Amino acid sequence: MSARLGEVVASGTSIWLDDLSRERLIEAPNATSLAFLIKNEFVSGVTTNPIIFSQAISKSNLYANEIAVLAAAGSDVESIITRLTTDDVRSACDLFTDTYRRSNGIDGRVSIEVDPRLARDTQTTIAQGISLWKLVNRPNLLIKVPATVEGLPAITALIAAGISVNVTIIFSVTRYKAVLDAFMDGLEIRLSNGESITEIHSVASFFISRVDSEVDSQLKVFATPAATALLGKAAIANARLAYQEFLRVKASQRWKTLKNNGAHIQRP
Template sequence: MSSNDPLAALSEAGVSIWLDDLSRERMDSGNLDTLIRDRHLVGVTTNPTIFAAALAKGTAYDEQVAELAARGASVETAVHEITTADVRRACDVFRPTWEATDRVDGRVSLEVDPRLAHDSTATEAEATALWQAVDRPNLFIKIPATVEGVPAITRTLANGISVNVTLIFSVDRYREVMDAFLEGLEQAKANGHDLRSITSVASFFVSRVDSEVDKRLDALGTPAAEALRGKAAIANARLAFAAYEEVFSSERWQALAEAGARPQRPLWASTGVKDPAYSDTRYVDELVTSGVVNTMPEKTLLAAADHATVAGDTVRGTGSASQEVFDALTREGVDIDDVYVVLENEGVTKFEKSWEELLETVAAQLTKAKDSTR
């Protein structure tokens, strides 16, 4: 392993390194190319929060906003054209990576409008519209793993569209997502699609689990509760991986693999550390195994580049120990099912709020552009 280059060691261990951020400024400045060249970056994820932050600062979008304002584009149309333009360009930047990795990596994710998270039919329709608008084979359409999102995942895959399933918190929901993936590929095959061209990742959120569980442990205030702080998130992800190994060694999966299908890789999301008491690379160091993705905010990526510890596989074979953590949490009175409900609801609400902020930002910029021409 490349001990003097932790990200190289991480890549050599089989972890695909993605950045959880995208902006036009990052592409204009060449920063994205630099991260690909020097930081072993092989993909990018986006979400409404990321776009809202990108649009709110700098002048990189001024020219396009002025053009949109001149032709009287609505706010919704402007947001659609701005975000799809950025993602299309990023897909082109990553096209060589996509080709070099036999279409596994080099992926860029674009999320459906989060306000549709509880509308399966509308989610499917928007997924198709975004896929057609970007028109790049290395695109992922992000669909949240809500109850209503799961059937939309199946139907979107059945239409030959690659999907990044987001906002997964529980292993039970993750199993539903994997089943939706298998069913989607089975339908895609029946529909005549080439399974080799359809790929997917399942974004399992990590740090938010610790944030919510630790808050509940702190409220209990017992020594046993204190001893469990910071253990839930990693155990949860490791149990998810054990479920992944089970599903993707089944006869059902083998039949799809023989038809050219690729497995739906686990993706560790929300890997930025929120508690300063923990190492800033803990959700990198403790989740190393081959065949997964770790998508990091830039702060975490740079910390990992500086001092991540990559000491072999830290995931496989940890299922029993991880289950013991959850058994202990239950004994202490932590309602894990409620934790997952709270986190999913908060996740959807946060993305909806960011989407509204994005709309407000674009509306203000359109108004400013119109006023400047009067």
């Protein structure tokens, strides 16, 4: 596995682990610990979501003492969850410190997601994003924001506030274009306010497999040779179109102006 992952990394791709738990953080280095994966399996980032944390907390006894202490002190459920998750993310950020420094901030990133129940609430998404950024208090953090219509202005506002963002649940090229615009809008606002944009990083999480799951289910209804020949191909074709949009923006005068002011491109 390591050799194959090494080939992927050599091609310019970063390997991120879509998982985090306290076991991965505190156990002695073994094949499943984050420290081992960073050192031996080319892992250069971590992304999390509420489902990942729900499974981690519910299946482990490593959180029990902290939960009991916080509950006894009067913390409510939401506060306890926030404390547990931000503690884990902060610890993961620290494990990636060397990766972060060696890559000049490109890799070594850890994502934490705003509450998905806020996906249609711009202002509360902004407020929670700022709060999570301050709670974790690590430069290699990414605040994960959904690419809903309401999420787009939140992305702009967080970038303008100097917060690095991972934009998630992007399925279409049209929405990806809007995400790129929201990202650059935030950089331009920050520049117009006389503030630096050199430390801001962003990634765009363009979904692949879920597109095929939906499209293939519809193709199977037709059950024709032409439809069957298209199974498993829609998502890659969609992603290639999105990448062409990325290249277009990267070559634009708008981006060149931002780059000349120290901006880092939003990575797809």
